[in-house]
Amino acid sequence: xxxxxxxxxxxxxxxxxxxxxxxxxxxxxxxxxxxxxxxxxxxxxxxxxxxxxxxxxxxxxxxxxxxxxxxxxxxxxxxxxxxxxxxxxxxxxxxxxxxxxxxxxxxxxxxxxxxxxxxxxxxxxxxxxxxxxxxxxxxxxxxxxxxxxxxxxxxxxxxxxxxxxxxxxxxxxxxxxxxxxxxxxxxxxxxxxxxxxxxxxxxxxxxxxxxxxxxxxxxxxxxxxxxxxxxxxxxxxxxxxxxxxxxxxxxxxxxxxxxxxxxxxxxxxxxxxxxxxxxxxxxxxxxxxxxxxxxxxxxxxxxxxxxxxxxxxxxxxxxxxxxxxxxxxxxxxxxxxxxxxxxxxxxxxxxxxxxxxxxxxxxxxxxxxxxxxxxxxxxxxxxxxxxxxxxxxxxxxxxxxxxxxxxxxxxxxxxxxxxxxxxxxxxxxxxxxxxxxxxxxxxxxxxxxxxxxxxxxxxxxxxxxx
Numbered sequence: 244x245x246x247x248x249x250x251x252x253x254x255x256x257x258x259x260x261x262x263x264x265x266x267x268x269x270x271x272x273x274x275x276x277x278x279x280x281x282x283x284x285x286x287x288x289x290x291x292x293x294x295x296x297x298x299x300x301x302x303x304x305x306x307x308x309x310x311x312x313x314x315x316x317x318x319x320x321x322x323x324x325x326x327x328x329x330x331x332x333x334x335x336x337x338x339x340x341x342x343x344x345x346x347x348x349x350x351x352x353x354x355x356x357x358x359x360x361x362x363x364x365x366x367x368x369x370x371x372x373x374x375x376x377x378x379x380x381x382x383x384x385x386x387x388x389x390x391x392x393x394x395x396x397x398x399x400x401x402x403x404x405x406x407x408x409x410x411x412x413x414x415x416x417x418x419x420x421x422x423x424x425x426x427x428x429x430x431x432x433x434x435x436x437x438x439x440x441x442x443x444x445x446x447x448x449x450x451x452x453x454x455x456x457x458x459x460x461x462x463x464x465x466x467x468x469x470x471x472x473x474x475x476x477x478x479x480x481x482x483x484x485x486x487x488x489x490x491x492x493x494x495x496x497x498x499x500x501x502x503x504x505x506x507x508x509x510x511x512x513x514x515x516x517x518x519x520x521x522x523x524x525x526x527x528x529x530x531x532x533x534x535x536x537x538x539x540x541x542x543x544x545x546x547x548x549x550x551x552x553x554x555x556x557x558x559x560x561x562x563x564x565x566x567x568x569x570x571x572x573x574x575x576x577x578x579x580x581x582x583x584x585x586x587x588x589x590x591x592x593x594x595x596x597x598x599x600x601x602x603x604x605x606x607x608x609x610x611x612x613x614x615x616x617x618x619x620x621x622x623x624x625x626x627x628x629x630x631x632x633x634x635x636x637x638x639x640x641x642x643x644x645x646x647x648x649x650x651x652x653x654x655x656x657x658x659x660x661x662x663x664x665x666x667x668x669x670x671x672x673x674x675x676x677x678x679x680x681x682x683x684x685x686x687x688x689x690x691x692x693x694x695x696x697x698x699x700x701x702x703x704x705x706x707x708x709x
Contacts, residue, residue, distance in 0.1 A: 245395060245417055250425045251277045252707035253700070254413055256400045256466050257432030258282060259289030260376075260689055261671025263383035264696025265430045265703070267351055270390045272704035277393040277424070279415060281433070282461045284396045286497075288380035289434055290458040290643060290672070290688075293499035295376060296369040297693060298686035299341040307345070307355040307370040314338055317368075320684055323526075324533075328680025336652055337678060340694040345370065347697070352382030369686040375500075376689075400466050403429055405473045408658055409665030428666045428703035431656065432696065435644035435672045436464025437484060438496065443641075446482045453545035455489050457503070457640040460496040467647065467673055475664070476649035476657045479676025485683050486536025488512075489640025491546060492564045504635050505559040507535060508623050509605065510551035511593055512637070514542040517576070517585030519593070524622030527608065533683030536639040547637045548579050550590070553629045558605045566633040575632045592616065594626040643688070647676040654699035666706060668699035 253269040255262045258280025270276045280287050300317050301308050317338045321329060345355070354373040358366035365371075372379045387394060395417060402414040410429045415422050436442045438460045443451045471477055493502035507523050512535075514520055521538050525531050539547045556566070569575035576586035596613035603611050603625060613619045648656050648669050655663035656674075671692040678691055 245277070245415070245422050245424055247422060247424065250427060251275050252426065253277075253428045253430060253703045254424060254426035255279065255430045255432060256403070256413075257289065257434065257671065258287050259432065259434065259671060259692070260291035260294070260379065260383070261692030261696040262289075262430070262432035263380070263387060264693050265432055265668075265670050265700035266387055266392050267383065267390065268697045268700030269430075269704040270387070270392050272701060274704035274707050277395065277426070278387065279398040279400055280394065280396050281399045282396065282459065286459070286461070287384065287396060288377065289462060291692070292377040292380045293458060294372070294379070294689050295500060296365070296371045296686040297341070297344070297689040298369050298684055299344065299690065300338050301342055305345070307358055308367060309358045310367045312368050321687070324531075324682030324684055325680050326682065330677050333650075333652060334678045337691055337694045341690045344693050348693070351386045353379050354382070365685065400433065402469050403431065403466065403667065405470075405664070405667075407665075408662065410667050427707040428668065430699045430703055431466050431470065431648065431667065431669045431673050432671045432692075432699070433466040433673055434459070434462035434464075435484075435646065436467055437462055437641045437644050439463040442468075447540070450540060450545050453638060454540070455491075455493050455498065455502070455638045455640045456496045457487070457489055457493065457498045457500070458642045462643065462672070464644075470648055470656070474659050476659045476661070477646065478649040478674070479645040479647050479680060481644065481646040483645040483676075483681045484537070485533055485642040485645070485688070486540060487533055487640045487642065488535035488539060488547070488549070488637045490562060490564050491636035491638040493638070493640065498640075501563045503532070503640065504549060504562055504637060505532070506549045506551060506555075506562075506635055507532070509555040509558045510549040511590070511620070511627065512547050512549050513581070513586065513589055514547050515544050515581065517581050517589050519589060519616070519618065520547075522618045522621050524612070524620045524624060532685070535637070536641065539637055540639040545639055548581065549635045549637060550575065550586070550627065550632065552627045552632050554625060555627075556633050562635065566635055568631050568633055570630050570632070572632055575634050579634050579636060590627050593620070594628060597624050597626050643672045643675070645676040645679060645681065647672070647674045650674045650677055650695070653702050654695050655702065666703075668703050670695035670699040
């Protein structure tokens with residue numbers, strides 16, 4: 244039961260990685276902290292429980308990463324996927340800070356597994372959590388409880404009541420009952436609005452009926468909407484979202500990372516008319532996988548199909564739902580309810596365009612391409628001719644939205660007049676649009692949440708003490 248008579252130093256709205264990093268940091272700095280998680284305890288952690296890794300800069304090999312991943316390469320990767328739609332100062336600050344997070348994370352219970360091989364360079368750029376995101380979230384909650392952070396589950400924040408640029412009170416419902424809390428500082432870390440289908444529909448129309456929300460169903464954007472309605476500066480395009488190619492057979496909500504399909508680079512992808520529509524081999528999968536949800540969302544019926552043969556099938560991560568399998572392309576097309584003649588013609592044209600005599604390498608950009616197609620496939624192009632043949636139906640899988648609140652380098656939320664709010668900070672997906680205007684790099688969301696969570700917690704605790 245929340246204590247209505249108490250004024251907390253720091254109130255955290257949210258319960259995922261960014262919220263926990265802020266809460267733990269603030270508590271370690273001596274602040275009294277309360278954390279409000281809208282989900283029940285069993286589903287705590289937001290989208291963070293579906294993650295696997297964190298992208299980190301490093302100048303030399305360490306316990307969990309191979310080789311080196313310097314700042315300029317990291318920045319170039321981010322620039323490429325965002326198309327320049329990023330705040331360079333905040334982005335570079337995040338990149339630099341990522342190199343120093345491992346000690347803090349491990350001190351607070353997170354464990355990492357040895358670097359991976361065979362995952363398109365991820366062993367060099369991304370540190371994987373032992374047990375995945377759920378283990379990370381659970382470790383942080385154990386630390387939070389040990390530190391004396393008050394945690395309320397089933398608690399929805401209705402309004403952060405701003406007056407003269409500062410939060411004066413916080414209206415919540417705790418297990419369905421209305422309450423009002425007070426805190427000297429507030430950190431908004433409550434995610435985007437992807438689970439609010441009515442809000443999504445305003446920007447995507449009825450196509451949203453064919454979207455799969457692979458993340459938590461509790462990110463409905465209530466805190467974000469409340470802040471924007473009170474004059475907080477917005478950042479990001481409401482039509483932009485982290486959207487991946489997901490198995491069309493996945494549940495509508497909360498399927499998580501296991502429903503993602505990694506077959507695209509080693510296959511061809513066709514729409515419901517049996518036509519290819521984008522270069523499947525444009526770049527290594529961790530840099531480009533997050534464009535495919537949006538590409539599929541723009542196709543008729545918001546559906547597509549990945550098709551490969553027996554040569555390619557062992558090259559990607561196994562799927563949760565079994566592949567559709569057939570001895571002939573015509574049979575495969577029929578099983579996927581596609582026009583067999585059209586699929587056969589598309590595959591035949593693709594096979595004829597594959598340049599011969601190239602050296603195939605599934606671990607790097609190999610230049611194995613087609614010539615004369617629109618669009619051409621520019622890497623990992625091999626003929627699809629060895630039975631059995633395999634197919635997967637693909638839908639847009641939405642993880643989080645990019646519309647958020649504008650912040651500065653101290654994680655202070657900015658008002659529409661450009662001035663920072665007096666006692667309001669933000670971390671995680673609710674402010675990621677400052678750095679990720681579009682596109683995505685594998686593991687970068689966790690990097691943003693960790694870096695800005697720690698900054699927000701530190702700054703909020705310092706402000707509360709003063």
